[in-house]
Amino acid sequence: MNPEQLEKIVVDYLLEGMSQQEIASALKETGHKxxxxxxxxxxxxxxxxxxxxxxxxxxGAIITLKRYLKS
Structure with missing residues (x-):
């Protein structure tokens, strides 16, 4: 997996409201490195x-706004 894909996954987790620890655990559970x-x-x-x-x-506000403007 390239860094951009992993970045997108982390951003998605952030936008779901996950903490940094929860994100690290989720990445580990799904086999991402x-x-x-x-x-x-x-x-x-x-x-x-x-x-x-x-x-x-x-x-979060910046990323959400950028995604909103893209759609």
Whole structure:
């Protein structure tokens, strides 16, 4: 699985309201690698920087808005 696909899965989990720990557990249960909590934390930090988000809530709002505008 490429990094973009894994990023999409993590974003989908975030938009479902899952915590970072829950996301790491879900990735592990479904056999995705990497799936550690530190990986999930790092990926979320990168997503916040990529979207210039100041908080998790802000990141969710930005991603949701971008998805809404695409449809």
């Amino acid at each position: 990497p799936s550690s909590l530190s990986y999930v934390e790092k990926l979320i930090k990168e997503l916040k920087a990529k979207h210039n988000a100041k908080s998790m809530f802000h990141l």
